[in-house]
Amino acid sequence: MKIFTKLLSISTLIANMLCSSFLMAAEEESNNTENIRDGAYFDIGIGPKYYSDPFIFNVDKDAVRNDYSSGVAYFINGRYQKNGFFIEFPQGTSKQSGTILSLGYNFLNTEHWSYDLRLAQNHRDLKHKLPKSNFMIKRVTHAKLGLRILGDYGKTHLKLIAAGSTGAKGLYTSGWLSQNYQYNNWNFYSTVGIEYRNEDVVNYFYGISEDEFPDINEIDGLSYYQGKSGFEYTGQVGFDYPMTKHWVFEGFARTTLLPSGITDSPLVDGNSISEAALLVKYVF
Protein backbone atom coordinates (compact mmCIF):
# COMPACT_ATOMS: atom_id res chain seq x y z
CA MET A 1 0.00 0.00 0.00
CA LYS A 2 2.86 2.31 0.92
CA ILE A 3 4.61 1.57 -2.39
CA PHE A 4 1.38 2.06 -4.29
CA THR A 5 0.89 5.45 -2.62
CA LYS A 6 4.47 6.44 -3.46
CA LEU A 7 4.07 5.36 -7.08
CA LEU A 8 0.80 7.22 -7.30
CA SER A 9 2.36 10.40 -5.96
CA ILE A 10 5.31 10.08 -8.36
CA SER A 11 2.98 9.47 -11.29
CA THR A 12 0.93 12.50 -10.28
CA LEU A 13 4.08 14.60 -10.03
CA ILE A 14 5.31 13.51 -13.46
CA ALA A 15 1.86 13.96 -14.99
CA ASN A 16 1.70 17.47 -13.54
CA MET A 17 5.14 18.31 -14.88
CA LEU A 18 4.29 16.98 -18.34
CA CYS A 19 0.89 18.67 -18.41
CA SER A 20 2.25 22.03 -17.37
CA SER A 21 5.11 21.67 -19.88
CA PHE A 22 2.69 20.86 -22.70
CA LEU A 23 0.43 23.75 -21.70
CA MET A 24 3.41 26.07 -21.79
CA ALA A 25 4.36 24.56 -25.13
CA ALA A 26 0.93 25.23 -26.55
CA GLU A 27 1.17 28.83 -25.43
CA GLU A 28 4.66 29.41 -26.65
CA GLU A 29 4.67 27.41 -29.86
CA SER A 30 6.85 29.06 -32.42
CA ASN A 31 5.62 29.91 -35.91
CA ASN A 32 9.00 29.01 -37.28
CA THR A 33 8.74 25.71 -39.18
CA GLU A 34 12.50 25.10 -39.27
CA ASN A 35 13.73 22.84 -36.47
CA ILE A 36 16.03 25.04 -34.39
CA ARG A 37 17.89 22.08 -32.93
CA ASP A 38 18.92 20.62 -36.30
CA GLY A 39 22.69 20.50 -36.67
CA ALA A 40 25.79 18.74 -35.49
CA TYR A 41 27.90 18.98 -32.36
CA PHE A 42 31.01 17.10 -31.34
CA ASP A 43 33.62 17.51 -28.64
CA ILE A 44 36.33 15.29 -27.24
CA GLY A 45 38.31 15.67 -24.04
CA ILE A 46 41.00 13.96 -22.02
CA GLY A 47 42.22 14.32 -18.44
CA PRO A 48 42.73 12.76 -15.03
CA LYS A 49 39.63 11.44 -13.30
CA TYR A 50 38.74 10.21 -9.82
CA TYR A 51 35.94 7.68 -9.54
CA SER A 52 34.53 5.78 -6.60
CA ASP A 53 31.44 3.57 -6.33
CA PRO A 54 30.14 1.02 -3.82
CA PHE A 55 29.56 -1.85 -6.27
CA ILE A 56 31.58 -4.74 -4.85
CA PHE A 57 32.83 -7.67 -6.98
CA ASN A 58 32.57 -5.28 -9.93
CA VAL A 59 34.73 -6.44 -12.85
CA ASP A 60 34.64 -3.01 -14.50
CA LYS A 61 36.86 -1.61 -11.76
CA ASP A 62 39.78 -3.76 -12.89
CA ALA A 63 39.55 -2.73 -16.51
CA VAL A 64 42.15 -0.31 -17.85
CA ARG A 65 40.83 3.08 -19.03
CA ASN A 66 37.32 2.25 -17.99
CA ASP A 67 34.62 4.83 -17.31
CA TYR A 68 34.11 3.37 -13.86
CA SER A 69 37.63 3.68 -12.51
CA SER A 70 40.14 6.40 -11.64
CA GLY A 71 42.94 7.34 -14.01
CA VAL A 72 43.20 8.97 -17.40
CA ALA A 73 39.73 9.32 -18.87
CA TYR A 74 38.29 10.35 -22.21
CA PHE A 75 35.13 12.40 -22.58
CA ILE A 76 33.17 12.47 -25.83
CA ASN A 77 29.98 14.35 -26.63
CA GLY A 78 28.41 13.99 -30.03
CA ARG A 79 25.04 14.89 -31.46
CA TYR A 80 23.58 15.09 -34.94
CA GLN A 81 20.04 16.10 -35.78
CA LYS A 82 18.28 16.47 -39.11
CA ASN A 83 14.58 17.15 -39.66
CA GLY A 84 14.07 16.49 -35.96
CA PHE A 85 15.62 13.00 -35.97
CA PHE A 86 18.74 12.79 -33.84
CA ILE A 87 21.52 10.51 -32.75
CA GLU A 88 23.51 11.23 -29.59
CA PHE A 89 26.73 9.93 -28.12
CA PRO A 90 26.65 11.45 -24.63
CA GLN A 91 29.91 10.44 -22.95
CA GLY A 92 30.78 13.88 -21.61
CA THR A 93 31.00 15.28 -18.11
CA SER A 94 27.33 15.17 -17.16
CA LYS A 95 25.63 12.16 -15.64
CA GLN A 96 24.13 10.05 -18.40
CA SER A 97 23.13 6.86 -16.60
CA GLY A 98 25.04 4.53 -18.88
CA THR A 99 23.76 5.52 -22.30
CA ILE A 100 26.24 4.81 -25.08
CA LEU A 101 24.19 5.79 -28.09
CA SER A 102 20.69 7.15 -28.10
CA LEU A 103 18.30 7.77 -30.96
CA GLY A 104 15.27 9.98 -31.00
CA TYR A 105 12.93 12.47 -32.54
CA ASN A 106 12.67 16.11 -31.52
CA PHE A 107 9.00 16.64 -32.19
CA LEU A 108 8.35 20.07 -30.67
CA ASN A 109 10.32 23.22 -29.83
CA THR A 110 8.98 26.35 -28.26
CA GLU A 111 10.62 29.50 -27.00
CA HIS A 112 11.87 27.82 -23.84
CA TRP A 113 11.05 24.11 -24.14
CA SER A 114 12.11 21.24 -26.34
CA TYR A 115 10.43 17.81 -26.49
CA ASP A 116 12.12 14.60 -27.57
CA LEU A 117 11.08 10.99 -27.91
CA ARG A 118 14.24 9.08 -27.18
CA LEU A 119 15.48 5.50 -27.22
CA ALA A 120 18.17 5.29 -24.53
CA GLN A 121 19.64 3.21 -21.75
CA ASN A 122 18.87 4.49 -18.29
CA HIS A 123 21.28 2.38 -16.27
CA ARG A 124 24.80 1.15 -16.79
CA ASP A 125 25.71 -2.52 -17.29
CA LEU A 126 26.83 -4.27 -14.11
CA LYS A 127 29.23 -7.21 -14.18
CA HIS A 128 29.99 -8.93 -10.89
CA LYS A 129 32.58 -11.65 -10.54
CA LEU A 130 31.89 -13.59 -7.36
CA PRO A 131 35.09 -14.08 -5.32
CA LYS A 132 34.93 -17.78 -4.40
CA SER A 133 33.11 -19.37 -7.29
CA ASN A 134 34.48 -16.93 -9.91
CA PHE A 135 30.97 -16.96 -11.31
CA MET A 136 30.07 -13.92 -13.38
CA ILE A 137 26.77 -12.17 -12.80
CA LYS A 138 26.08 -9.91 -15.73
CA ARG A 139 23.21 -7.43 -15.64
CA VAL A 140 22.89 -5.96 -19.12
CA THR A 141 20.96 -2.76 -19.69
CA HIS A 142 18.68 -2.30 -22.71
CA ALA A 143 17.63 0.78 -24.64
CA LYS A 144 14.08 1.87 -23.82
CA LEU A 145 11.76 4.51 -25.21
CA GLY A 146 11.04 7.62 -23.19
CA LEU A 147 10.09 11.27 -23.23
CA ARG A 148 12.68 13.97 -22.58
CA ILE A 149 11.87 17.61 -22.03
CA LEU A 150 14.57 20.28 -22.01
CA GLY A 151 13.93 23.74 -20.63
CA ASP A 152 16.15 26.71 -21.46
CA TYR A 153 15.76 29.96 -19.52
CA GLY A 154 19.09 31.62 -20.26
CA LYS A 155 21.36 30.74 -17.39
CA THR A 156 18.88 28.23 -15.94
CA HIS A 157 18.28 24.87 -17.57
CA LEU A 158 15.84 22.09 -16.81
CA LYS A 159 15.69 18.48 -17.93
CA LEU A 160 12.83 16.06 -17.30
CA ILE A 161 12.85 12.42 -18.36
CA ALA A 162 10.20 9.70 -18.11
CA ALA A 163 11.15 6.41 -19.74
CA GLY A 164 10.98 2.66 -19.64
CA SER A 165 13.92 0.87 -18.08
CA THR A 166 15.40 -2.60 -17.96
CA GLY A 167 13.42 -4.92 -15.69
CA ALA A 168 10.01 -6.58 -16.05
CA LYS A 169 8.04 -3.34 -15.92
CA GLY A 170 10.97 -1.02 -15.46
CA LEU A 171 10.29 2.68 -14.99
CA TYR A 172 12.81 5.51 -14.86
CA THR A 173 12.09 9.18 -14.25
CA SER A 174 14.38 12.07 -13.46
CA GLY A 175 14.38 15.81 -13.04
CA TRP A 176 17.44 18.06 -13.34
CA LEU A 177 18.04 21.73 -12.66
CA SER A 178 21.20 23.55 -13.68
CA GLN A 179 22.28 27.12 -12.97
CA ASN A 180 25.16 28.84 -14.75
CA TYR A 181 27.34 31.71 -13.53
CA GLN A 182 30.07 33.78 -15.20
CA TYR A 183 33.12 35.41 -13.64
CA ASN A 184 35.40 37.06 -16.21
CA ASN A 185 35.76 34.34 -18.85
CA TRP A 186 35.28 31.53 -16.35
CA ASN A 187 31.91 29.81 -16.52
CA PHE A 188 30.70 27.97 -13.43
CA TYR A 189 27.62 25.80 -13.00
CA SER A 190 25.80 23.81 -10.37
CA THR A 191 23.39 21.01 -11.11
CA VAL A 192 21.02 19.03 -8.93
CA GLY A 193 19.11 15.99 -10.04
CA ILE A 194 16.62 13.46 -8.69
CA GLU A 195 16.24 10.06 -10.35
CA TYR A 196 13.60 7.45 -9.62
CA ARG A 197 13.84 3.74 -10.44
CA ASN A 198 10.99 1.41 -9.64
CA GLU A 199 11.28 -1.95 -7.88
CA ASP A 200 11.64 -3.94 -11.13
CA VAL A 201 14.70 -1.93 -12.14
CA VAL A 202 16.27 -2.13 -8.67
CA ASN A 203 15.80 -5.89 -8.54
CA TYR A 204 17.03 -6.47 -12.09
CA PHE A 205 20.36 -4.79 -11.28
CA TYR A 206 20.77 -5.34 -7.54
CA GLY A 207 18.46 -8.20 -6.54
CA ILE A 208 19.48 -11.80 -5.91
CA SER A 209 16.67 -14.27 -6.42
CA GLU A 210 16.45 -17.60 -4.64
CA ASP A 211 16.18 -19.64 -7.79
CA GLU A 212 18.62 -17.65 -9.90
CA PHE A 213 21.94 -19.03 -8.58
CA PRO A 214 21.10 -21.32 -5.62
CA ASP A 215 24.47 -23.09 -5.40
CA ILE A 216 26.53 -20.03 -6.19
CA ASN A 217 24.80 -18.01 -3.47
CA GLU A 218 25.69 -20.67 -0.93
CA ILE A 219 29.38 -20.77 -1.93
CA ASP A 220 29.81 -17.01 -2.03
CA GLY A 221 27.61 -16.28 0.96
CA LEU A 222 25.26 -14.05 -0.95
CA SER A 223 21.81 -14.00 0.51
CA TYR A 224 18.49 -13.67 -1.25
CA TYR A 225 17.71 -10.02 -1.82
CA GLN A 226 14.80 -8.07 -3.26
CA GLY A 227 15.00 -4.29 -2.96
CA LYS A 228 12.42 -1.57 -3.18
CA SER A 229 12.05 1.42 -5.46
CA GLY A 230 13.84 4.62 -4.57
CA PHE A 231 15.25 8.00 -5.41
CA GLU A 232 18.85 8.86 -6.25
CA TYR A 233 20.04 12.40 -5.52
CA THR A 234 22.87 13.94 -7.53
CA GLY A 235 24.76 17.19 -7.05
CA GLN A 236 27.37 18.45 -9.49
CA VAL A 237 29.51 21.57 -9.67
CA GLY A 238 31.90 22.46 -12.43
CA PHE A 239 33.59 25.06 -14.57
CA ASP A 240 34.55 25.75 -18.19
CA TYR A 241 37.29 28.10 -19.33
CA PRO A 242 37.67 28.80 -23.05
CA MET A 243 41.36 28.79 -23.98
CA THR A 244 40.79 29.29 -27.71
CA LYS A 245 37.80 29.07 -30.06
CA HIS A 246 38.13 25.28 -29.99
CA TRP A 247 39.95 24.32 -26.80
CA VAL A 248 38.19 24.41 -23.41
CA PHE A 249 39.60 23.69 -19.95
CA GLU A 250 36.94 21.99 -17.88
CA GLY A 251 36.51 20.48 -14.42
CA PHE A 252 33.72 18.98 -12.39
CA ALA A 253 32.90 17.11 -9.19
CA ARG A 254 29.77 15.03 -8.71
CA THR A 255 28.24 12.90 -5.98
CA THR A 256 25.20 10.64 -6.19
CA LEU A 257 23.46 9.31 -3.10
CA LEU A 258 21.89 5.91 -3.66
CA PRO A 259 18.56 4.76 -2.17
CA SER A 260 18.32 1.99 0.45
CA GLY A 261 16.83 -0.38 -2.14
CA ILE A 262 20.26 -0.36 -3.79
CA THR A 263 22.56 0.12 -0.78
CA ASP A 264 21.01 -2.83 1.12
CA SER A 265 21.92 -5.24 -1.72
CA PRO A 266 24.69 -7.79 -1.01
CA LEU A 267 26.29 -6.55 -4.24
CA VAL A 268 26.69 -3.05 -2.81
CA ASP A 269 28.84 -1.79 0.05
CA GLY A 270 28.30 1.93 0.54
CA ASN A 271 25.75 4.55 -0.37
CA SER A 272 27.32 6.99 -2.82
CA ILE A 273 29.07 7.36 -6.16
CA SER A 274 31.67 10.13 -6.45
CA GLU A 275 33.40 11.40 -9.53
CA ALA A 276 35.68 14.34 -10.33
CA ALA A 277 37.86 15.26 -13.29
CA LEU A 278 39.97 17.94 -14.93
CA LEU A 279 40.15 17.88 -18.68
CA VAL A 280 40.96 19.74 -21.83
CA LYS A 281 38.51 19.28 -24.66
CA TYR A 282 38.39 20.16 -28.32
CA VAL A 283 35.08 21.50 -29.61
CA PHE A 284 34.56 21.02 -33.36
Add this chain to the structure above:
Amino acid sequence: MYFNQTQIKNLIKHFVVIFILLLLSMEVYSNENSSLPKLTLTPNQCVSLHQGQQCVVTVDISWQVSLIGEYCLYSSLQKNKLNCWAMKKSGNFKKELEIEEDITFTLKSMGDDINNDKVIASALLELAWVHKKSRLSHSAWRVF
Protein backbone atom coordinates in the same frame (compact mmCIF):
# COMPACT_ATOMS: atom_id res chain seq x y z
CA MET B 1 19.80 -4.41 -27.90
CA TYR B 2 22.89 -6.00 -26.40
CA PHE B 3 26.18 -4.13 -26.36
CA ASN B 4 29.56 -4.96 -24.99
CA GLN B 5 29.91 -1.44 -23.60
CA THR B 6 33.55 -1.63 -22.54
CA GLN B 7 34.77 -2.86 -25.92
CA ILE B 8 32.84 -0.29 -27.92
CA LYS B 9 33.86 2.58 -25.67
CA ASN B 10 37.54 1.65 -25.58
CA LEU B 11 37.70 1.31 -29.37
CA ILE B 12 36.11 4.70 -29.91
CA LYS B 13 38.23 6.35 -27.25
CA HIS B 14 41.50 5.07 -28.67
CA PHE B 15 40.48 6.47 -32.03
CA VAL B 16 39.70 9.78 -30.37
CA VAL B 17 43.10 10.05 -28.66
CA ILE B 18 44.90 9.52 -31.97
CA PHE B 19 42.66 12.15 -33.52
CA ILE B 20 43.46 14.67 -30.77
CA LEU B 21 47.17 14.19 -31.31
CA LEU B 22 46.71 14.74 -35.04
CA LEU B 23 44.81 17.94 -34.35
CA LEU B 24 47.49 19.20 -32.02
CA SER B 25 50.15 18.57 -34.62
CA MET B 26 48.14 20.49 -37.21
CA GLU B 27 47.90 23.75 -35.20
CA VAL B 28 49.15 26.58 -37.39
CA TYR B 29 50.51 29.84 -36.09
CA SER B 30 50.83 32.92 -38.26
CA ASN B 31 54.14 34.67 -38.61
CA GLU B 32 54.53 38.20 -37.35
CA ASN B 33 54.95 40.87 -39.94
CA SER B 34 58.25 42.64 -39.33
CA SER B 35 57.65 45.68 -41.58
CA LEU B 36 57.06 49.19 -40.10
CA PRO B 37 54.87 50.87 -38.99
CA LYS B 38 53.65 48.10 -36.75
CA LEU B 39 50.84 47.89 -34.16
CA THR B 40 50.72 44.59 -32.30
CA LEU B 41 48.09 43.25 -29.89
CA THR B 42 48.78 40.46 -27.44
CA PRO B 43 46.47 38.60 -27.42
CA ASN B 44 44.65 39.57 -30.61
CA GLN B 45 41.56 37.57 -29.71
CA CYS B 46 39.25 37.39 -26.69
CA VAL B 47 37.39 34.11 -26.39
CA SER B 48 34.18 33.62 -24.43
CA LEU B 49 32.40 30.30 -23.95
CA HIS B 50 29.10 31.37 -25.52
CA GLN B 51 28.34 33.89 -28.23
CA GLY B 52 26.85 37.02 -26.67
CA GLN B 53 28.74 36.72 -23.39
CA GLN B 54 30.92 39.58 -22.25
CA CYS B 55 34.60 38.79 -22.74
CA VAL B 56 37.31 40.05 -20.41
CA VAL B 57 40.85 40.53 -21.69
CA THR B 58 44.02 42.35 -20.69
CA VAL B 59 45.53 43.44 -23.96
CA ASP B 60 49.14 44.45 -24.39
CA ILE B 61 49.44 46.97 -27.22
CA SER B 62 52.85 47.75 -28.67
CA TRP B 63 53.71 49.93 -31.63
CA GLN B 64 56.75 50.83 -33.63
CA VAL B 65 57.32 53.36 -36.43
CA SER B 66 60.39 54.47 -38.38
CA LEU B 67 60.26 58.26 -37.54
CA ILE B 68 60.36 59.92 -34.13
CA GLY B 69 57.25 62.03 -33.45
CA GLU B 70 54.05 62.45 -31.46
CA TYR B 71 51.69 59.52 -31.70
CA CYS B 72 48.36 58.70 -30.06
CA LEU B 73 46.50 55.45 -29.60
CA TYR B 74 42.72 55.20 -30.13
CA SER B 75 40.16 52.44 -29.91
CA SER B 76 36.73 51.99 -31.47
CA LEU B 77 35.33 51.71 -27.93
CA GLN B 78 35.73 55.42 -27.20
CA LYS B 79 36.32 58.77 -28.92
CA ASN B 80 39.01 59.90 -26.50
CA LYS B 81 42.58 58.82 -27.04
CA LEU B 82 43.83 55.96 -24.88
CA ASN B 83 47.37 57.25 -24.61
CA CYS B 84 49.87 59.54 -26.35
CA TRP B 85 53.62 59.52 -26.72
CA ALA B 86 55.87 62.51 -27.58
CA MET B 87 59.24 62.24 -29.31
CA LYS B 88 58.99 58.48 -29.58
CA LYS B 89 59.15 55.92 -32.33
CA SER B 90 57.87 53.00 -30.25
CA GLY B 91 55.59 52.50 -27.28
CA ASN B 92 53.66 50.10 -25.14
CA PHE B 93 50.26 50.24 -23.47
CA LYS B 94 48.36 47.74 -21.37
CA LYS B 95 44.61 47.80 -20.70
CA GLU B 96 41.95 45.50 -19.27
CA LEU B 97 38.81 45.49 -21.37
CA GLU B 98 35.32 44.01 -21.19
CA ILE B 99 34.19 43.63 -24.77
CA GLU B 100 31.00 42.55 -26.53
CA GLU B 101 32.20 43.15 -30.11
CA ASP B 102 35.40 43.36 -32.17
CA ILE B 103 37.60 46.35 -31.19
CA THR B 104 39.85 48.24 -33.62
CA PHE B 105 42.95 50.00 -32.26
CA THR B 106 44.52 52.75 -34.33
CA LEU B 107 47.79 54.62 -33.99
CA LYS B 108 47.67 58.20 -35.26
CA SER B 109 50.40 60.73 -35.94
CA MET B 110 49.64 63.97 -34.03
CA GLY B 111 52.49 66.45 -34.16
CA ASP B 112 52.75 67.22 -37.86
CA ASP B 113 50.26 69.68 -39.45
CA ILE B 114 50.27 67.77 -42.72
CA ASN B 115 50.00 64.34 -41.15
CA ASN B 116 47.77 65.40 -38.24
CA ASP B 117 45.33 62.63 -37.24
CA LYS B 118 46.69 60.40 -39.95
CA VAL B 119 46.19 56.72 -39.21
CA ILE B 120 49.64 55.17 -39.12
CA ALA B 121 48.65 51.61 -38.21
CA SER B 122 45.65 49.66 -37.00
CA ALA B 123 44.99 46.28 -35.43
CA LEU B 124 41.88 44.28 -34.60
CA LEU B 125 41.04 42.68 -31.27
CA GLU B 126 38.63 39.95 -32.32
CA LEU B 127 35.78 38.71 -30.12
CA ALA B 128 35.43 34.96 -30.54
CA TRP B 129 33.43 32.22 -28.84
CA VAL B 130 33.36 28.46 -28.53
CA HIS B 131 29.59 27.85 -28.69
CA LYS B 132 27.38 29.72 -31.13
CA LYS B 133 24.37 31.36 -29.52
CA SER B 134 21.12 29.58 -30.18
CA ARG B 135 18.04 28.76 -28.21
CA LEU B 136 17.90 25.22 -26.85
CA SER B 137 21.36 24.61 -28.21
CA HIS B 138 23.26 21.37 -27.89
CA SER B 139 25.78 23.15 -25.71
CA ALA B 140 23.23 24.59 -23.31
CA TRP B 141 22.82 21.26 -21.59
CA ARG B 142 26.11 19.60 -20.87
CA VAL B 143 24.39 17.64 -21.94
CA PHE B 144 21.55 16.40 -23.97
